[in-house]
Each structure stands twice: as C-alpha cells, then as structure tokens.
Amino acid sequence: xxxxxxxxxxxxxxxxxxxxxxxxxxxxxxxxxxxxxxxxxxxxxxxxxxxxxxxxxxxxxxxxxxxxxxxxxxxxxxxxxxxxxxxxxxxxxxxxxxxxxxxxxxxxxxxxxxxxxxxxxxxxxxxxxxxxxxxxxxxxxxxxxxxxxxxxxxxxxxxxxxxxxxxxxxxxxxxxxxxxxxxxxxxxxxxxxxxxxxxxxxxxxxxxxxxxxxxxxxxxxxxxxxxxxxxxxxxxxxxxxxxxxxxxxxxxxxxxxxxxxxxxxxxxxxxxxxxxxxxxxxxxxxxxxxxxxxxxxxxxxxxxxxxxxxxxxxxxxxxxxxxxxxxxxxxxxxxxxxxxxxxxxxxxxxxxxxxxxxxxxxxxxxxxxxxxxxxxxxxxxxxxxxxxxxxxxxxxxxxxxxxxxxxxxxxxx
Amino acid sequence: xxxxxxxxxxxxxxxxxxxxxxxxxxxxxxxxxxxxxxxxxxxxxxxxxxxxxxxxxxxxxxxxxxxxxxxxxxxxxxxxxxxxxxxxxxxxxxxxxxxxxxxxxxxxxxxxxxxxxxxxxxxxxxxxxxxxxxxxxxxxxxxxxxxxxxxxxxxxxxxxxxxxxxxxxxxxxxxxxxxxxxxxxxxxxxxxxxxxxxxxxxxxxxxxxxxxxxxxxxxxxxxxxxxxxxxxxxxxxxxxxxxxxxxxxxxxxxxxxxxxxxxxxxxxxxxxxxxxxxxxxxxxxxxxxxxxxxxxxxxxxxxxxxxxxxxxxxxxxxxxxxxxxxxxxxxxxxxxxxxxxxxxxxxxxxxxxxxxxxxxxxxxxxxxxxxxxxxxxxxxxxxxxxxxxxxxxxxxxxxxxxxxxxxxxxxxx
Numbered sequence: 001x002x003x004x005x006x007x008x009x010x011x012x013x014x015x016x017x018x019x020x021x022x023x024x025x026x027x028x029x030x031x032x033x034x035x036x037x038x039x040x041x042x043x044x045x046x047x048x049x050x051x052x053x054x055x056x057x058x059x060x061x062x063x064x065x066x067x068x069x070x071x072x073x074x075x076x077x078x079x080x081x082x083x084x085x086x087x088x089x090x091x092x093x094x095x096x097x098x099x100x101x102x103x104x105x106x107x108x109x110x111x112x113x114x115x116x117x118x119x120x121x122x123x124x125x126x127x128x129x130x131x132x133x134x135x136x137x138x139x140x141x142x143x144x145x146x147x148x149x150x151x152x153x154x155x156x157x158x159x160x161x162x163x164x165x166x167x168x169x170x171x172x173x174x175x176x177x178x179x180x181x182x183x184x185x186x187x188x189x190x191x192x193x194x195x196x197x198x199x200x201x202x203x204x205x206x207x208x209x210x211x212x213x214x215x216x217x218x219x220x221x222x223x224x225x226x227x228x229x230x231x232x233x234x235x236x237x238x239x240x241x242x243x244x245x246x247x248x249x250x251x252x253x254x255x256x257x258x259x260x261x262x263x264x265x266x267x268x269x270x271x272x273x274x275x276x277x278x279x280x281x282x283x284x285x286x287x288x289x290x291x292x293x294x295x296x297x298x299x300x301x302x303x304x305x306x307x308x309x310x311x312x313x314x315x316x317x318x319x320x321x322x323x324x325x326x327x328x329x330x331x332x333x334x335x336x337x338x339x340x341x342x343x344x345x346x347x348x349x350x351x352x353x354x355x356x357x358x359x360x361x362x363x364x365x366x367x368x369x370x371x372x373x374x375x376x377x378x379x380x381x382x383x384x385x386x387x388x389x390x391x392x393x394x395x396x397x398x399x400x401x402x403x404x405x406x407x408x409x410x411x412x413x
Numbered sequence: 414x415x416x417x418x419x420x421x422x423x424x425x426x427x428x429x430x431x432x433x434x435x436x437x438x439x440x441x442x443x444x445x446x447x448x449x450x451x452x453x454x455x456x457x458x459x460x461x462x463x464x465x466x467x468x469x470x471x472x473x474x475x476x477x478x479x480x481x482x483x484x485x486x487x488x489x490x491x492x493x494x495x496x497x498x499x500x501x502x503x504x505x506x507x508x509x510x511x512x513x514x515x516x517x518x519x520x521x522x523x524x525x526x527x528x529x530x531x532x533x534x535x536x537x538x539x540x541x542x543x544x545x546x547x548x549x550x551x552x553x554x555x556x557x558x559x560x561x562x563x564x565x566x567x568x569x570x571x572x573x574x575x576x577x578x579x580x581x582x583x584x585x586x587x588x589x590x591x592x593x594x595x596x597x598x599x600x601x602x603x604x605x606x607x608x609x610x611x612x613x614x615x616x617x618x619x620x621x622x623x624x625x626x627x628x629x630x631x632x633x634x635x636x637x638x639x640x641x642x643x644x645x646x647x648x649x650x651x652x653x654x655x656x657x658x659x660x661x662x663x664x665x666x667x668x669x670x671x672x673x674x675x676x677x678x679x680x681x682x683x684x685x686x687x688x689x690x691x692x693x694x695x696x697x698x699x700x701x702x703x704x705x706x707x708x709x710x711x712x713x714x715x716x717x718x719x720x721x722x723x724x725x726x727x728x729x730x731x732x733x734x735x736x737x738x739x740x741x742x743x744x745x746x747x748x749x750x751x752x753x754x755x756x757x758x759x760x761x762x763x764x765x766x767x768x769x770x771x772x773x774x775x776x777x778x779x780x781x782x783x784x785x786x787x788x789x790x791x792x793x794x795x796x797x798x799x800x801x802x803x804x805x806x807x808x809x810x811x812x813x814x815x816x817x818x819x820x821x822x823x824x825x826x
Contacts, residue, residue: 279700
C-alpha cells in the first residue's frame with residue numbers, strides 16, 4: 001500500500017507553522033508498514049489542492065489529508081475531494097443534528113456557514129471528532145482511499161488513532177521494527193563505507209544520518225509477526241556492531257553525556273573539568289544529562305591564562321610549552337581533578353578562532369583526561385569550521401575520550 | 414515569481430525529522446515578496462525526485478531544494494536535476510581541489526565517493542559552503558531557477574542568506590530592504606500587541622518571529638529606488654523603537670552576548686561568572702561572541718555546594734538562606750568578581766529540573782549581577798519548560814540583566 005500525505009493550509013506556506021502533523025503521520029505509517037513516498041503542503045486554494053490530489057490519485061493508494069475542513073470560506077478540502085471525484089456534497093441530517101447539538105449545548109448560535117461541516121459525498125463516511133466541531137471523511141472509491149482530518153494536532157491525533165488506524169488495519173500486511181545505533185568517531189561517509197554491502201540490504205534496511213552529535217545508523221525490518229521483525233533487527237544489529245566496534249556508543253535516546261554519566265554513576269565516581277576554548281560548553285553538555293548532579297562536581301572556565309594558573313596549572317608548564325599545548329591540557333586535567341577532589345578531570349585548551357594563537361591554527365585543540373589509572377590525551381584534528389563548530393567538536397571529542405577511558409579502550413599512562 | 418520547495422530525505426518520510434527547513438524558507442520567501450504555492454517532501458529516490466521536479470518545472474519559476482547533496486549513494490539531488498535537464502555531471506577541478514584540501518587539513522583520507530560533491534552540470538554554478546563539505550548548486554535554464562542546498566539546517570541557513578538571497582534580488586520586482594530588530598523581555602504575542610496597528614501596515618510590513626534567544630521584528634519595505642526603500646524602513650524602525658523602548662537590544666546579527674561584549678570592551682571592563690543550574694551554558698554563550706577573550710576572564714561552574722563555598726561563597730549564606738536563594742546568587746556574583754578580579758560578576762542559582770530542590774519548584778532561578786556601582790538582582794519567573802529550556806531562559810535573563818545594568822536602566826544597590 002502506497003501512501004501520500006497532503007497538508008492544507010496557507011499558514012504552512014507562510015512559515016507561520018511547521019507541519020508536525022506530517023511527522024506524526026509519517027512515524028505512524030512506518031510502524032504500520034505502509035510505504036510513504038510523498039508529502040506535500042498546499043495553501044487554502046481549491047485549484048491547487050485539486051491539482052495535488054489528481055497527482056496523488058495517479059500514484060498512491062492511500063491519500064491522507066489534514067487541514068482545510070473548518071467552516072470558513074478558505075477551508076477547501078471537502079470541496080476539492082468532491083471536485084476530484086465528481087460527486088456532490090450534501091448535508092447529512094445526522095451530522096447536522098450533532099453539530100447543532102454542540103452549539104445548543106454551548107448556548108451559542110451556530111453560524112449558518114458551519115453547516116458545511118455536516119456534509120458528505122456518496123463515497124464518504126464520517127469520521128467522528130468528539131473533541132472538535134468538524135468530523136473527518138473516509139472516502140473509498142476505485143481501490144483508492146482518501147482520509148480527510150482536521151489540521152488541529154490534538155483533534156487529528158485522536159481521529160487518526162481511534163478512527164482511521166482501526167479501519168486501515170484491514171488493508172495493511174506486516175509489521176515494522178526499527179533500531180537506532182549512535183556512532184561517534186567516524187564521519188557519515190566512513191560509516192557507510194565500513195558497513196559496505198549491508199547498506200544495500202533490503203530487509204532489514206540500514207540507513208545513516210549525520211547528526212550534530214553523532215552519526216546515527218537506523219535498522220528497519222518488516223515482517224509478518226513481531227517476533228520475526230525483532231529477530232531480523234537483532235541479527236542486523238549484531239553484524240553492524242561487529243563492524244563499527246567501539247565507535248557505537250549507544251542506542252536511541254543516548255548521548256555521549258548520558259553514556260558517561262551513567263557509567264560514572266554506576267561506579268560511584270565523580271567528574272570535574274577545566275576548559276578554555278570550549279568556554280563552558282563542555283560543562284554545559286555534561287549537565288544536559290538530567291541526573292548529572294550525582295557525578296558532576298563542577299568546572300572551571302579558565303578563559304584567561306591567569307585563571308588557569310590561579311586554579312593550579314603550573315606557571316612553568318604554560319611558559320615552557322605554551323597555553324595551546326598537550327602539556328597544558330594535561331596540567332589542566334590534573335589541576336581541576338585535585339582542586340575539586342574528583343575521580344576524573346578533563347582539560348581542554350585550543351584555538352576556537354577566528355584568529356590563530358601562539359602561531360597555532362584555528363581548530364587546534366588538545367584534550368586530556370586524568371583519572372585514577374593515569375592520563376590519556378588526544379589532539380583535535382584541526383577542524384576548519386566556524387567558532388561554534390570548533391567548540392562543539394572539541395566538546396564531543398573530549399566526552400568520547402572519557403567514554404573510551406571508562407570502557408578501557410584507551411591506555412592511560 | 415512563483416516558488417516551490419522540494420525537501421529530499423527518506424528520514425522526513427519516516428518521521429525521524431520534521432521539515433523545519435521548509436518553515437524557515439517559507440518565512441524568508443514571504444519577506445522577499447516571492448509567492449510560495451507548493452512544498453513537497455520526497456524520499457532519497459531518484460525516480461520520485463525527478464517526478465516531483467518535473468511537476469515543479471511546469472508550474473514554478475523558482476525551485477528550492479534542500480537535502481540529498483551529501484556524498485553517499487542515497488543522496489540523489491544532483492543526479493535528479495541532471496536527469497531533469499538532460500545534462501551530464503562533471504567533476505569541477507576547483508571544487509575538487511577545495512574538497513581535497515579540507516581533508517588534507519584535517520589529516521584524514523577522503524573517501525573517493527566524496528568526489529561527487531565536487532561535480533557541476535553546464536547550467537549550474539557552485540554555491541559556497543565554508544561550514545560543510547557539500548557546495549550547493551545554482552541552476553539557471555529556460556527562465557527557471559533551481560537552487561540545491563544542504564539539508565543540515567545551519568549549513569542551509571548560511572547558504573540561503575549569504576549566497577542565494579543576494580542572487581535572487583535580481584529577479585524580484587522592485588527593491589526590497591529589510592531591517593531586523595531584536596527584542597528581549599517581551600513574548601511574541603506581547604510584542605504584536607504593543608505594535609498594534611503597525612502590524613497591519615502594507616508597506617513597510619512588520620512581522621514578528623519567536624526565536625530561541627529573542628523575539629525578532631522584521632521590517633520589510635519595497636520600493637523602486639534604494640533611497641525610497643531605506644527611508645520607508647528607517648521611519649518604521651523609529652516608530653517601532655519608540656513603542657518597544659529598551660526591550661530592543663540590537664539589530665540583525667546581534668546577540669545579547671555580542672551586545673554586552675561590545676559594551677564592556679568599549680569601557681575596558683571585564684566579566685566573570687559563577688553558575689550552577691545553567692551548568693556552564695552562561696559562560697559558553699558569552700564566549701560564543703568571537704572576541705570574548707578581551708572581556709571575559711573566566712567562570713566557575715559550581716555544580717555542587719562545596720564548590721560554591723570553596724570559591725568564596727560564605728558557608729553561612731548558604732546555610733541561612735539555602736542554595737536556591739537571592740542571597741546565594743548575590744554571594745556568587747560577589748565572590749567570583751573578587752576571585753577572578755573582574756569589574757562585573759554574574760551569579761546564577763536555581764532548579765533546572767526534573768526534580769524540585771529545597772522545596773523550590775523546577776524553573777525557580779535567582780540571578781545577580783555585581784559591578785562597580787553595586788548589585789542588581791532578578792528572579793526567574795518560574796518557567797515550566799524542560800531542563801534545556803530552563804537553562805536557556807536563565808542564561809538569557811542573566812545576560813539581559815547585565816545589559817540593562819550597562820545601559821543604566823536598572824538601579825544597583
């Protein structure tokens with residue numbers, strides 16, 4: 001079954017609202033195993049809605065429409081469906097009675113134009129909308145289905161779940177399960193290259209997505225039973241994990257900060273940081289994890305060199321190796337660990353940009369993690385992004401280094 | 414000029430992400446006076462993208478595409494445009510050199526498939542993307558324009574503003590001038606209410622946009638000459654500023670952090686912070702302003718109470734008034750100002766969530782700014798957002814309080 005979504009509303013085309021209804025329906029269709037190939041947003045204009053409907057009618061079995069079923073003149077969804085199918089809208093006595101009862105109950109007069117919300121065409125059945133005034137339409141004709149629902153999200157969600165999904169189940173075969181793996185330390189292209197032939201697999205499918213804080217690998221399986229779908233996903237997950245190894249840091253919902261937070265809390269260990277180029281963003285990212293106060297004690301944003309020395313970095317280290325050096329990063333990690341009496345300390349120093357510093361180019365970054373078993377360090381690869389990107393990369397690289405320290409995949413000295 | 418947006422990406426059709434790029438572009442097109450009639454989301458499938466492009470080519474003058482220009486096999490936007498126009502993709506030597514230089518600089522090998530990001534067709538010019546690896550395409554043929562941009566929002570925003578909008582101005586009738594006023598301290602609805610009748614003005618138009626860090630008021634004037642358009646904008650700006658008063662903190666490109674940064678640097682004054690609920694985000698936001706090392710000395714993320722006391726907050730204050738109190742915020746601001754020897758110090762304490770603390774509800778926040786003329790304080794209004802929202806609101810409120818201190822619109826005691 002091929003589905004297509006058409007969202008009606010001029011406010012969508014003016015950017016006043018974002019079409020989150022389409023996102024909701026897309027997610028639901030995926031779990032129902034219904035293929036969705038096209039989504040469109042169209043203004044409140046009958047000509048353009050009919051044009052979009054005609055195209056959809058040619059290529060899709062199920063057309064899901066939201067919006068445009070209110071009482072006002074610019075609501076044109078019912079009129080457009082009627083025009084597409086060459087059928088006449090007629091007031092349905094039962095729907096009209098329900099509608100008038102709503103107004104009577106609210107002790108308000110019903111504007112006469114609202115009666116158009118009580119209309120049907122011969123191919124349409126009404127979809128109940130107990131939390132709004134406009135019922136939806138379920139239209140079946142010539143092997144096609146058109147569903148028209150309100151644009152107001154909570155009315156649409158209810159109508160979809162309670163009225164539409166039960167009717168659709170008669171038409172769908174199969175169930176879908178998905179699993180998301182989160183990967184750090186490889187770019188999106190490198191992840192695809194590593195996964196090789198698996199990327200071309202048809203069931204389950206594998207797809208990669210570059211996110212701000214990771215590369216995501218989504219595994220999606222379709223099967224007749226949920227056991228079978230789960231089994232397919234589990235096998236593919238195992239293969240993907242073998243290939244990507246320790247670069248996989250978590251699954252759906254995990255972040256580097258939540259993964260290290262949970263690991264530290266399980267061990268009953270604590271963390272502090274001293275950062276300069278990241279300017280507080282490392283501490284802020286660590287504290288985005290909601291129970292971070294259990295393991296994160298505090299941080300120093302040592303933006304000036306004097307603050308570094310004041311907080312325990314030896315002056316000789318800075319003078320001998322420079323502020324932008326591995327030695328200073330090590331000294332920062334060690335100093336903050338001692339100052340705030342924590343099990344682990346992270347130090348970051350580098351050049352965020354826009355100007356170079358100590359003759360080191362923008363994007364240079366040195367990171368050190370000091371812990372009970374010694375120190376590990378890494379050097380940033382010299383990113384050439386803007387200031388915000390350099391900060392973000394440095395934060396993620398530091399968190400990933402701590403994650404590897406905790407996992408035992410780097411050797412402290 | 415009739416425009417149409419096509420967003421490419423299977424993740425849109427699976428509901429993994431919402432098409433906020435379309436919202437952004439819709440808003441921008443509206444201010445440019447370009448009519449937008451259709452928006453579509455299509456999966457990463459060349460056949461379906463070409464089908465959508467063909468329809469768009471028949472009915473629209475300007476086709477704006479986002480997504481699908483990455484290096485992987487499922488990225489099919491360039492291939493689809495080439496198929497639509499019957500032109501061959503060829504590697505452009507200059508683009509290839511730029512791309513390889515990025516990898517050389519980062520000391521990473523370039524996966525060979527990435528070279529497809531350096532291709533053009535005869536009708537296409539490259540659109541620069543200094544913050545990502547994939548350049549965009551500007552295609553002009555037979556009176557139509559196709560623009561292809563990355564799907565990653567921050568790369569797309571930059572490319573649209575810096576590369577595409579200037580090129581488009583040659584095609585829009587008349588001259589358009591816009592001016593953006595940035596407002597803090599009033600919600601979007603309140604700004605609209607204050608502006609009253611001005612919102613219904615037709616030339617210049619006024620539109621409000623709720624952003625993460627401010628409410629933006631965009632003034633847009635259309636005229637035959639630039640002098641005329643500038644004059645219209647200037648008059649309306651004057652009227653809006655009179656109404657909104659000190660809530661206007663800047664214009665396009667300004668942030669609260671840049672405004673206070675510039676003000677402090679002009680005065681030759683310095684700043685430090687001690688923050689708990691914001692967890693480093695205050696310092697990080699201050700250092701997002703690129704020359705912040707001139708005025709920002711450092712920060713303390715005093716996540717635990719011990720760190721607060723270690724850094725100079727009197728133990729008696731915490732014991733007597735509690736950690737979540739105006740008195741502790743004042744003591745934090747005063748302590749860090751003394752510890753790091755700066756002209757101004759900011760203290761923030763509060764409850765980020767998800768759990769209440771000291772019987773204070775989530776969202777409670779106390780902020781103090783200590784400076785040469787005394788201390789000013791404010792209490793957060795008790796936001797009921799999630800953890801991330803509470804952190805963000807607290808950071809902005811603190812920066813705004815310092816801005817008002819510097820502007821002399823609050824009275825220190």
